[in-house]
Amino acid sequence: MPLPPIPIGMDAATAAINSSHPPPTNTSANTLFPEMLSRHSIICGATGTGKTVTLRFLTEQLNTRGIATLVTDLKGDLGGLGAPGGDSEKVSARVKLFGLDRNYYRSFPLCQWGRGGLSMRTTPSELGPELIGRMLQLNDNQQGLMHLLFHIADVQGLLLLDWKDLWSLINYAERHRKDLLTEFGTVSPASLGAIKRKFLALETRGADTLFGEPALDLNDLVTGNHTHLLDASDMQPAIYGILLLWLLAELYENLPEVGDRELRLVLFFDEAHLLFDDLPKNLCEEVEQIVKLIRSRGVGVFFITQNPLDIPENILAQVGNRIQHAMRAYTPTEQRAVKAAANSFRTNPEIDTAKAIGELAVGEALVSCLDRDGVPQPVSRLLIHPPASRLRPLDAEERAILLRNNPLQQKYNRKLDRQSAYEQLQNRREPAEQQPNKPHAKKPGTLVTELDRMATSFGRQIGKELVRGLMGALTGRKR
Numbered sequence: 001m002p003l004p005p006i007p008i009g010m011d012a013a014t015a016a017i018n019s020s021h022p023p024p025t026n027t028s029a030n031t032l033f034p035e036m037l038s039r040h041s042i043i044c045g046a047t048g049t050g051k052t053v054t055l056r057f058l059t060e061q062l063n064t065r066g067i068a069t070l071v072t073d074l075k076g077d078l079g080g081l082g083a084p085g086g087d088s089e090k091v092s093a094r095v096k097l098f099g100l101d102r103n104y105y106r107s108f109p110l111c112q113w114g115r116g117g118l119s120m121r122t123t124p125s126e127l128g129p130e131l132i133g134r135m136l137q138l139n140d141n142q143q144g145l146m147h148l149l150f151h152i153a154d155v156q157g158l159l160l161l162d163w164k165d166l167w168s169l170i171n172y173a174e175r176h177r178k179d180l181l182t183e184f185g186t187v188s189p190a191s192l193g194a195i196k197r198k199f200l201a202l203e204t205r206g207a208d209t210l211f212g213e214p215a216l217d218l219n220d221l222v223t224g225n226h227t228h229l230l231d232a233s234d235m236q237p238a239i240y241g242i243l244l245l246w247l248l249a250e251l252y253e254n255l256p257e258v259g260d261r262e263l264r265l266v267l268f269f270d271e272a273h274l275l276f277d278d279l280p281k282n283l284c285e286e287v288e289q290i291v292k293l294i295r296s297r298g299v300g301v302f303f304i305t306q307n308p309l310d311i312p313e314n315i316l317a318q319v320g321n322r323i324q325h326a327m328r329a330y331t332p333t334e335q336r337a338v339k340a341a342a343n344s345f346r347t348n349p350e351i352d353t354a355k356a357i358g359e360l361a362v363g364e365a366l367v368s369c370l371d372r373d374g375v376p377q378p379v380s381r382l383l384i385h386p387p388a389s390r391l392r393p394l395d396a397e398e399r400a401i402l403l404r405n406n407p408l409q410q411k412y413n414r415k416l417d418r419q420s421a422y423e424q425l426q427n428r429r430e431p432a433e434q435q436p437n438k439p440h441a442k443k444p445g446t447l448v449t450e451l452d453r454m455a456t457s458f459g460r461q462i463g464k465e466l467v468r469g470l471m472g473a474l475t476g477r478k479r
Contacts, residue, residue: 003034003263006061008323008367009382010098030382032058032321034065036370037300038260040291040318044308044341045325050363050384051304053091054323055268056081057387058302059227062266063108066225070247071268073114074240076233080390082110082402087390094363094386106388109224111406114231116399118412120243121212124160127246130283132166135207135242136198145191149173152184158421163208165421170196172425205236210243213416218254220408222265241274245287248301252290255297264298272303273310288314307337308344316344320370323384326360345379353379 008030045051056078059069071078085091085105095104113120124132129150133143153160153169160166170192173180177187221228232240251265258264269275276284291301303311303319307327311319322344329338342354345368356366360381368379394402403409 002372003065003067006032006034006058006065007385008032008058008369009365009384011380011382030367030369030380032369033372034062034067034263035261035372036320036374037062037263037266038295038298039320039370039374040295040300041302041321041323042308042311042316042319043302043304043323043325044306044327045360045365046306046327048362049325049327049360050365051325052077052270053363053387053391054325054365054384055270055302055304056389056391057385059268060108060388063225063227067263067266068222068225068228069266069268070221070228070230072230072232072240072244072270074232074235074270076115076231077391077393078229079110079112079116079231079394079399080392081108081227081229082112082394083107083390083392083398085386085388085390087392090363091386091391094383097383098386100386104386104388108389109226110402111226111228111408112231112399112402113228115234116396117229117231117403118406118408119209119212119415120216120230121210121412122215122246122250123162123213124166124211126215126250127211127242131242131246134245134279134283135238136195136202137238138195138198141188142191142194145188145195148184148187152180153421155183158424159419161418161420162212162422163203166211167199168422168425170199202236202239205239206234207236207239210239213418214412216250217411218250220411222255237271237274237277240271241277244269244275248287248290248294251297251299252294255299257296258298260295260298262298263300266300266302268302268304270304272305273307276310276312276315284312288312288318291315292318308341309337320374320376322366322368324357324360324366325364326362327357329358346376348378348380351379351381356381 010030043051043054052075055071059071059081062069071081073079080087084107086102095101112118127135129146130143133146136142136146138146149169150160152158152173158165158169158172160169173187174189174192174196177189177192180187232243235243247267255264275287279287294301303315305311308316308324324341324345327334327338327341329335338354338357341357345353345366347353351366353366360366363384365382365384366379367382368376371377403413
């Protein structure tokens, strides 16, 4: 049975005439059908035009319909989803305009990750050499060495579960370059040195906290109707972008196919351009393919950004639902962006779309959503429905209470430290240090790997030659 549709807003002209008795807002022209969200969506507009409030309202509506959401929060101002609204005069005025009263305000079940919340972790093995290299901003030679380091770990049975495992692997390769030469080829000392410097620089920015166990269990995201909020306000942009790429790949690789109309999870990616900044062509093509195919896993994505041109054209072409807040067009580049945004809508003879984009007030948007048959509706100019939750973020005490009451708190906030590469290499060094004159020699193919019997946090077997992370998501599959 289809879920109830979401009324996005009200025609501004009608609202002005009928402010005392607003008309129904569930007409097809301004309605978002949840079963169409796996066709993906975009919310665009300049800073301060209402994108975040629109995101908040849609998250609330999906929650009331039993759909799990994951919202990324780069500014740290969405925690108020966990508290009832009524703190904003502008929202209160909009609530009255829509014929609602103070009983409309409510809080929503919130599971907070990141700053002040649960630790969202993965392992180096899960993230893989390609995305770790992107995180470290390695050049081609250094990236090739990173792949080699992971291959060495596979062959030598070194488990990469946390940050110190990866650091130990780099130091091991540096100490044993000559020993590794026969089996693995030259390990460039210059590239190793560059990787170490970038590694340390990233550690000072908190990257080490993203690695370790327990790693994120995807089932905790898709079960229940919680709003999962990732507070990334203290996260570096490069780390944030890589984390989102990894999350897309993990969802695609691990969730079963359910069809593109059975919605299980909706992702709201704020500042979505950070997903694609400086992304190599081959990696961008992989992302495009995953965005296309993840629909069959019951996952929809909202890309939130200032400019639709921030999103690669092939991904933008997959977006079915569009909400466009105001954009300013003073420079030639801004004018091209406005024209591109206007051309992305199905035309409405009553609206000059390009002109309207520059005239929209705060909390007003041009909207075009797919109907139940997947056909884009003509663009409408709407006042966006007010949110029911509080605009002001939770304070430190409120966040602490939320964390204490979270049933997942015990699972994720007690970090595990199993025996892995760091301990394995420490154990190897001790006998070697006791017998300094004895050469440390290894014969290719004689080492017994522990990886074949090691299950990751998602229950997959890790083998010698792992297909890791995003770049492995489509390996061996026909496109």
